[in-house]
Amino acid sequence: MLEDIGHLLVHANTLSKxxxxxxxxxxxxxxxNMIRKFANSYDLIRAGVTRxxxxxLTLSRMHELKMILRSMFVSEEWLNSPFAKKSDGKKVENLGGDAKFWDAIVFCLKSVIPLVKVLRLVDGDAKSAMGYxxxxxxxxxxxIAKNFDDVSSRYKEYGR
Known part of the structure; x- marks a missing residue:
């Protein structure tokens, strides 16, 4: 289910970025080391049940650390690093400052985090009853419907 959702355009683009x-x-x-310093030893990547x-979960962590990431990309430490001058570094820095990227993360999370919670439930050690x-x-x-203010056109792709 998450794989299928991940192929939707907004999800595929956001996950790629x-x-x-x-x-x-x-x-x-x-x-x-720089991100861990700025994020009080938190990592960006969070392991989950499936790929x-x-x-x-990594998108969720990025959203949690949004201000920290943005702060890192404008810090003296970043600006003085060799990465800030390279094209890859500039590209990543621009992504971190792109408001549309962060909005897309919120959109994606609204549509999948409830499903990830169910996945965790059924993958847990304790076997839950089918009815549960x-x-x-x-x-x-x-x-998911509530996350999109019950406007079905905003979430109908997820109801298949």
Missing amino acids: AKQITTFIYRHTLLI FATSY TFEAMDRAKEK
């Missing part, structure tokens, strides 16, 4: 940022940072030890859950799983899916659908 987030991956560019995380890949760039995690390829360079200096940048890993797609991990992608969305159906109830959790119903609640997830209701939460």
Whole structure:
């Protein structure tokens, strides 16, 4: 289900941009240390039950650390680093400052976090009853609708 949602245009673009940022940072030890310093030792990447859950949990973490990431990209430490002068670094810096990117993250999270919670429930060590799983899916659908102010045209793609 998350894989299918991940192929929707806004999700695919947003996940791709987030991956560019995380890949760039995690390829360079200096940048890993810099983000950890700014984020009080938090990491950008969060592990999940599946590869797609991990992608969305990472989006969630990026959203939590939005101001920290943006602060890092305007800090003296960043500006004095060799990465700020390279084209890849400038591209990542621009993504971090792009309001549309952050809005897209919020949109994506509104549509999938309720489903990720259900996935965690059914993947847990304790086996839940089928009825409880159906109830959790119903609640997830209701939460998605509520996240989009019950305007069905905004979330109908997720109801398949």
